[in-house]
Amino acid sequence: MAQAPQEEAQEEAQEELQDELQDELRTVLWPEGDGTPTRVVSCRHCGLKNRIPVPDAVMTPERIDCGGCSGALFLTREEPFEGLSADAYLHGADRRSLNVLRSVPVVPGLLHSVLRYAGDRPAQLMFLSEAIRCDEEQFPELVALVDLARKRLDFPVKPTVYLGESPHMNALTTGVEEPVVVVRSSLLDQMADDELVAILGHEFGHLHASHPLYRTMASVLLRSGGTAWQPLRLVSLPLHRVFLRWGRAAELTADRAGLLACRSLVTSIRVLLTFAGGNRPGTTDRTKIRMEPFIRQCRELAKIESGQGLDGMLAEQLSMDRTHPHVARRVMHLINWVRYGNYLNILSGDYRRRRPRTY
């Protein structure tokens, strides 16, 4: 079916904005005259080691071919990360917390049923009551986007998808055995398809890393006086703050999954800036996102946070009771992972594969 002229114009404007932001981001991250950083990437087709410029690899991976066999060095958007394990992209702080939670001594069968009734059933019943279940008949376009994100990350289980009403732009995931993804309607009003794929990829990151399982476990521990368990009792902070801190680290892991699903750093950052108030529909000229000033703002915050003085302590204090890290922090973590972490390795097919689930 032909597109309405208004839709076409919107799409064109989005593409134009994407190109502008792409150029801006590249300039601010790798200014000319600083020298171009390079990285060695092994070809997944012929094994040849290629030295490639990092800015090109990050911004336009689809244009980089192997010098030996001419095959695409990085996976295209159509290629899933087959067998990808969440361990490949876990944020360090998330990994450390998960290791503690994984070491909680529990009877496997008991854990299974407790979590099913503490986590899966209440959520399923709640969304069945108050949200709209989506499938091939109900909102098939949304279901197709969910499936696209799932396939790109090669997440093996198809979740139940719900659309729920809310003025707050967010999505959420729950369910230990039977995953549920809930998309809030305001996201559909404001986000383009590639941005939704980034958001849905973020949610699959939570599922992939079994965050709902450990989130449920954490809440069961909190409710049942889990402080009796020695390693947690040794933690000096109140327990709920320990879990909140882990939750914030888990969000950084999920942001990485979002990027792996949409495979565009600009799109991932655009989503975060929209959450922060940018790019409002109907007022896009007045709230048009610019990358360069925001990256400068993020760097200013990072400098303050890393400081030893009162400002550094204050910055830490401000995030202590939050479930999500602040936007500027999320953007910086993502950029640092792309520049210095294993993002490009994963994109080239070099990543840890998962083992079958054991719980």
Ligand SMILES: [Zn+2]
């Ligand atoms: Zn090759």
Ligand SMILES: [Zn+2]
């Ligand atoms: Zn999240």
